[in-house]
Amino acid sequence: MSDKPAVLVARKVFPEVVQRLAQHFEVEDNPTDHIHSPDELRARLQGKAGAFVTLSERIDAALLDANPQLRAVCNMAVGYNNIDVGACSARGVLVSNTPDVLTETTADFGFALMMATARRITESERFLREGRWDRWAYDMFAGSDLHGATLGILGMGRIGQGIARRGALGFGMQVIYHNRSRLPADQEAPIGARYVDKETLLREADHLVVVVPYSPQTHHAIGAAELARMKPSATLTNIARGGVVDDAALAQALAQGRIAAAGLDVFEGEPQVHPQLLAQRNVVLTPHIASASVATRRAMADLAADNLIAALTGGVPPTPVNAQVLGR
Numbered sequence: 001m002s003d004k005p006a007v008l009v010a011r012k013v014f015p016e017v018v019q020r021l022a023q024h025f026e027v028e029d030n031p032t033d034h035i036h037s038p039d040e041l042r043a044r045l046q047g048k049a050g051a052f053v054t055l056s057e058r059i060d061a062a063l064l065d066a067n068p069q070l071r072a073v074c075n076m077a078v079g080y081n082n083i084d085v086g087a088c089s090a091r092g093v094l095v096s097n098t099p100d101v102l103t104e105t106t107a108d109f110g111f112a113l114m115m116a117t118a119r120r121i122t123e124s125e126r127f128l129r130e131g132r133w134d135r136w137a138y139d140m141f142a143g144s145d146l147h148g149a150t151l152g153i154l155g156m157g158r159i160g161q162g163i164a165r166r167g168a169l170g171f172g173m174q175v176i177y178h179n180r181s182r183l184p185a186d187q188e189a190p191i192g193a194r195y196v197d198k199e200t201l202l203r204e205a206d207h208l209v210v211v212v213p214y215s216p217q218t219h220h221a222i223g224a225a226e227l228a229r230m231k232p233s234a235t236l237t238n239i240a241r242g243g244v245v246d247d248a249a250l251a252q253a254l255a256q257g258r259i260a261a262a263g264l265d266v267f268e269g270e271p272q273v274h275p276q277l278l279a280q281r282n283v284v285l286t287p288h289i290a291s292a293s294v295a296t297r298r299a300m301a302d303l304a305a306d307n308l309i310a311a312l313t314g315g316v317p318p319t320p321v322n323a324q325v326l327g328r
């Protein structure tokens with residue numbers, strides 16, 4: 001019997017990362033990438049000291065109570081709304097996430113999605129592939145400009161700031177933002193970002209990008225009332241989390257032309273997508289891939305592994321969410 005601690009790698013990840021973990025742990029991995037049901041996950045974690053998880057695994061009090069030996073839960077994602085951090089902290093279980101390594105990749109994608117939405121790229125591609133293109137027309141897929149427009153950002157964390165920089169410095173956009181707290185003046189100044197209340201953000205943005213973490217406080221932060229305050233010509237881009245936007249209200253707003261278009265990388269109840277969004281022509285839909293460059297996904301996996309190794313071998317985890325449990 002090995003004296004290495006046992007860990008579960010809940011989803012398929014880079015083989016090199018599994019091999020690295022195997023130098024420290026008895027690893028149960030998941031090469032078929034089956035998504036464990038809550039019962040399966042609870043059973044697979046029996047006897048495990050650590051878990052390498054992704055946003056498809058829900059870590060809650062019941063699972064922790066069934067696995068009191070668990071010491072660390074390391075998420076391969078910056079968002080961690082799949083984990084009940086309070087329940088983990090109460091039981092001394094370390095939680096970690098993967099901030100920073102995905103900031104620029106995710107900001108690139110947020111910008112690309114906003115651009116595809118404003119300039120109707122996927123809608124026009126579908127038209128061409130369907131063999132419907134038979135002439136040039138003055139108004140064919142005419143969308144809205146990004147350059148010179150007002151970029152609104154809800155949630156000015158690292159990724160929001162990355163999108164703001166791209167808009168201001170690359171495209172000459174005026175940046176307005178709303179956030180729990182205002183940025184220090186020396187961070188606002190280089191991009192000319194103006195802090196506004198949510199009402200003003202909704203009213204003035206030509207292109208609104210949502211980048212707030214999901215929490216009970218941000219549930220349906222953009223719903224029917226907020227959509228009604230936006231310009232009819234505005235676009236909405238959501239790269240935050242499903243549930244921050246009320247997808248049913250958005251589908252209705254798009255169908256009624258209350259806003260011009262939306263770009264969505266995340267959905268309520270994903271991988272299910274609201275059928276009325278699927279039916280809508282003026283929405284760009286992508287399957288939660290904002291951080292998916294090969295290099296960044298590898299960096300995220302490496303960082304989750306670094307956290308797991310440190311947490312279970314007496315080291316200092318680089319990016320803990322609940323650092324207060326360390327040293328307990």
Ligand code: DGY
Nearest residue numbers: 076077078079080291
């Ligand atoms: C994150 O890191 O939170 C992403 O949504 C997962 O890729």
